[in-house]
Amino acid sequence: MATPLLEVRGVVKRFGGFTALNNISLDVKPGERFGLIGPNGSGKTTLINCISGALAADGGRILFEGSDIGALPPHRRTRLGIVRSFQIPKPFTSMTVLENLHIPLEYAAHGRSAGAAADAGEILRAIGLEAKAHQRPAGLTQIEMRKLELARALAARPKLLISDEAMAGLSTTEVDDILAILFRLSEQGITIIMIEHIMRAVMRFSERIVVLDAGERIAEGTPDEIVRNQAVEKAYLGE
Amino acid sequence: MPQAARALLAGLVVVGLGIFIASLRINPYLYFAGYVILQYIVIATAWNILGGYAGYVNFGTPAFFAMGAYTAVFLIQTMRPPLPVLILAGGLVSALLGLAIGYLTLRLRGTFFSIATLALSIVLQTMIINWEFVGGSRGLSVIRPSGPPFGNYVTFLFTVMVLLAVVAVTAARFIERSWVGRGLAALRDNEEAAECMGVPTLRLKLFATTVSGFLLGVAGAPFPYYVTFVEPNSAFSLDYAVNALAMPMIGGTTSWVGPVIGAVLLGSAQQLATVTISSEMNLFIVGVVLVAFVVAAPEGILGLVRRLRGR
Numbered sequence: 001m002a003t004p005l006l007e008v009r010g011v012v013k014r015f016g017g018f019t020a021l022n023n024i025s026l027d028v029k030p031g032e033r034f035g036l037i038g039p040n041g042s043g044k045t046t047l048i049n050c051i052s053g054a055l056a057a058d059g060g061r062i063l064f065e066g067s068d069i070g071a072l073p074p075h076r077r078t079r080l081g082i083v084r085s086f087q088i089p090k091p092f093t094s095m096t097v098l099e100n101l102h103i104p105l106e107y108a109a110h111g112r113s114a115g116a117a118a119d120a121g122e123i124l125r126a127i128g129l130e131a132k133a134h135q136r137p138a139g140l141t142q143i144e145m146r147k148l149e150l151a152r153a154l155a156a157r158p159k160l161l162i163s164d165e166a167m168a169g170l171s172t173t174e175v176d177d178i179l180a181i182l183f184r185l186s187e188q189g190i191t192i193i194m195i196e197h198i199m200r201a202v203m204r205f206s207e208r209i210v211v212l213d214a215g216e217r218i219a220e221g222t223p224d225e226i227v228r229n230q231a232v233e234k235a236y237l238g239e
Numbered sequence: 240m241p242q243a244a245r246a247l248l249a250g251l252v253v254v255g256l257g258i259f260i261a262s263l264r265i266n267p268y269l270y271f272a273g274y275v276i277l278q279y280i281v282i283a284t285a286w287n288i289l290g291g292y293a294g295y296v297n298f299g300t301p302a303f304f305a306m307g308a309y310t311a312v313f314l315i316q317t318m319r320p321p322l323p324v325l326i327l328a329g330g331l332v333s334a335l336l337g338l339a340i341g342y343l344t345l346r347l348r349g350t351f352f353s354i355a356t357l358a359l360s361i362v363l364q365t366m367i368i369n370w371e372f373v374g375g376s377r378g379l380s381v382i383r384p385s386g387p388p389f390g391n392y393v394t395f396l397f398t399v400m401v402l403l404a405v406v407a408v409t410a411a412r413f414i415e416r417s418w419v420g421r422g423l424a425a426l427r428d429n430e431e432a433a434e435c436m437g438v439p440t441l442r443l444k445l446f447a448t449t450v451s452g453f454l455l456g457v458a459g460a461p462f463p464y465y466v467t468f469v470e471p472n473s474a475f476s477l478d479y480a481v482n483a484l485a486m487p488m489i490g491g492t493t494s495w496v497g498p499v500i501g502a503v504l505l506g507s508a509q510q511l512a513t514v515t516i517s518s519e520m521n522l523f524i525v526g527v528v529l530v531a532f533v534v535a536a537p538e539g540i541l542g543l544v545r546r547l548r549g550r
Contacts (some may be wrong), residue, residue, distance in 0.1 A: 052435060078437040090432035092425050094493065103425045106418055156436055162496025 003066060005030045005160055005191050006051070006082075011060035013046055013215075022215045023060070028160065033186050034193045035206030036225070039235055042212040044195050045087065048162055052084045053077045064160070078108045081159030085152075085166055089145040090139035096150055098124065098133040104156035120155060127151040127181060143174045150181060161185065162193045167201055175201055197215045203227070211235065246412065250405040255400030268514075270397045274465060277400040277505035278458050282479060283486035283498035284407045285454030290484065291369075292420060293447040294427030295307025295344060299356030300483035303333045303452050305474040307459025310468050312373045315381055322399065322461065323386075329460030337452020341445035345403045345477040348430070357480075364475040378470025381463040382546040398463055403461075407454045411452030412495040414450070423447060424493075455483075481522060485529045500540055 004027035013021040020197055021043045038044050049055040051062060053074035055167050062070050069077055083104075085090060091102050101120040106201045109119070112146040124130040132140060135150060147164050153161055163182065167175045186192055196202045201208065203223040213235040219226060226232055261270070282300065290296050307329030314320055314328055340356060347355050368376040387395035414420050425433035426440045434440045463469045482505065490501030505525060512520040536543045 054431065054435070073439075073441070075439050078435055084435055086432065086435075090429045092428035092432065094424060094428050103421065103433065103438065104436040107422060107439075115357045130342045152432075152436060 004028060004063075005065060006060075006193075007063040008047070009061040009063070011047070011050055011057045011062065013043075013050055013055060014058050020215050021050070021057075023234060024212070024215075024217050025060075026210050026217070026220070028191060030191055031186070031189055031192055032183075032192070033205055033207045035202040035209035036193055036195045036212065037197075037199075037202055037209060037226075038212035041214075042235075044212055044213045044214075045164060047108070047212070048164055048193075048195065050194065052082060052162065067089075073105070073125070076158055078104070081157070082160040082162070083108070083153045083156040083158035083160070085149040085164055087168065089137075091140075091145065091148055091152075093137055096134050096136060096142070097129060098120075100137065100148060100152050101155040108156035118137075123151050123154050126184070130175075132165055143170055143177065146170065147176060147181070150178070150229060156183070158190055160191045160193065164195050165194060165197065166194075169200050175207045179205060181205075183198040246409060250290060250409050253397075253405050254402050257398050261390055261398045264390070267391075267393060270393045271499070272510040274393070274397050274400050275510060276503060276547045278462075279402045279482055279486060279502040279506040280404040281400070281407045281454060281458040281497055282483050283412045283490070283502040284495065285451050285458065286403075286483040287487040287492055287495075287498045288411055288414060288454070289451040291487050291497065292423040292427065292432060293444060295348075295447070296353045296446070296484065297340075297356045297451070298353045298480050298484070299340070299358075299360040300455060301475040301477070302356070303336060303455035304459035304462070304479050305360075305363065305367065305471070306336055307372055307456030308462040308474045309367055309415060309455070311460045311463050312379060312381065313485070315463060316372065316379075319381060319384075324466070326399075326403070326457055326459075326460040330457040333456025333459070333506045334449045334453035337448040337450070338445060339450070341448035344444045344448070345441065360475060360480070364471050367471050367475070372470060376471060378468055381467050381469060383464050383467060392464065395436055395500035396461055400436030401462060407457070408495060408499060410450065410454070411498070415495050419446060429502045478522060480530075481525055482509075485525045487539070489532050489539055493538075494541055497539055497541050504540075 006028040008024060008026045011024045023163060024047060034090055035045050036058065046055065050057045053072060061068055064080055064082060069080065078155060092103060096122050100206060101174060105119055121130065123220055124133055129147050130149055132144060137145065140148060150166060169179050170178065173182065175198060182192060182205060194205055206223055209221065209223055209226045209231050218231045218235060219229045221229065245528065277331060282304065286297060286300055308331040310329040311325040314325055340359065343355055344352060363546060367373060383392045422438045422443045425436065425438050426443060430440055462474065466473065486501030486505050487498040488501070489505060490499065491497030505528065508524055509521045512524055532539060
């Protein structure tokens with residue numbers, strides 16, 4: 001079996017006396033479509049913050065392509081290929097959509113060489129935002145904002161894309177739209193971790209799912225196995 | 240690079256113009272007033288590198304300005320080196336202070352950062368007040384060196400300030416258009432997102448605070464020779480804090496032109512009011528204009544122009 005792209009080994013994160021993540025371990029294989037689910041407050045976003053570097057874990061190790069990245073600041077992890085999108089879109093508001101993409105292209109993907117402009121246009125076309133290239137993010141709709149979030153993440157040339165609730169609040173057709181984009185990216189060889197509350201989307205997308213509840217890992221398996229899992233049902237619906 | 244060459248040429252033309260004006264020997268007061276306006280171009284431009292480009296509002300401008308001035312006073316008291324050395328030394332001390340402030344941004348953002356810089360100014364002023372060697376609270380008379388390279392000392396200082404203003408504006412323009420400027424704009428818009436998109440936010444912030452500090456110190460270093468009497472209340476004057484912020488806000492913070500426009504307009508208005516009405520009108524004018532702009536044109540004059548052109 002290939003070595004995992006991402007290895008999370010016994011990660012612990014506490015906020016004061018509250019344990020948000022208790023000894024969480026998981027592996028993500030190269031090219032995998034990985035789902036991370038759990039009720040609100042179960043620690044999904046905290047785990048993502050530990051992986052992307054926004055939070056420092058209190059214990060455990062995080063390895064990417066075999067090397068420990070626990071001590072690296074977020075921008076270095078981005079340059080290695082771990083790129084996340086945000087649950088609440090965080091565009092660069094003073095820039096146009098196109099300029100938003102130039103930042104990761106310049107800082108994460110290309111070093112400081114040329115060629116960014118062509119790439120930015122290409123990404124926007126692939127995502128379906130090229131018509132809005134010269135608009136400011138303030139004029140975008142919800143779904144366009146989500147697409148910008150994804151497009152900007154792509155501009156950083158990720159090996160591992162972490163999509164944090166990219167579909168929350170979208171309509172059914174919009175969810176399918178985003179899902180189609182993520183499937184295409186997966187086909188291009190990008191490993192994807194999807195965090196999502198929309199079960200229909202996660203179950204369809206993921207090859208493997210890990211379920212968190214109250215900072216504990218309670219289940220792991222294929223979507224079918226997860227649906228039939230007693231512990232998961234209990235976590236979501238109660239006794 | 241023809242672009243850089245053109246910028247250099249424009250700078251040289253401005254400096255040449257400054258020397259020409261200095262040689263005219265018009266009413267000496269005009270050189271005094273001109274010096275102050277030029278000094279505010281340096282201050283506003285320096286402030287804007289941190290406040291406008293990076294979005295960290297510094298209320299502690301007087302601290303950096305006075306560090307430049309008092310470094311000069313200390314050196315005049317000890318070694319009496321030539322003016323360029325004073326300017327460089329004043330800039331470096333303030334740059335170090337800027338670097339220290341930069342590390343504050345690790346923990347403090349938004350209003351909290353601003354409050355910390357304000358506190359810094361007060362702490363430093365208290366230290367200077369209790370340091371007899373540089374004059375303490377009574378202040379200190381500074382004797383100008385005899386025989387400036389040309390003209391009298393005031394016209395010479397005027398020319399020096401023209402040069403410093405050109406250096407500051409050129410530096411700001413260069414930063415704005417480089418990858419550093421784009422990274423600063425990204426972290427101003429959203430620091431977390433910028434970091435996640437590969438922008439080394441801490442390093443860029445340290446760069447901005449250091450360069451901003453350096454230029455503020457540079458603006459303050461010739462101050463002792465300009466006023467010939469340095470005391471804490473004038474070196475740490477609230478005017479610097481208010482003007483440094485108001486001038487870029489009025490001109491427009493996202494471009495290097497903004498602070499220049501703001502400094503020229505507001506600086507001239509203040510000088511005019513000082514002569515025609517009273518010296519107390521200074522801050523009053525700034526306050527009224529600033530409120531008007533914040534309400535009616537939050538993106539400053541540049542924003543207004545852009546909006547008018549857009550239609």
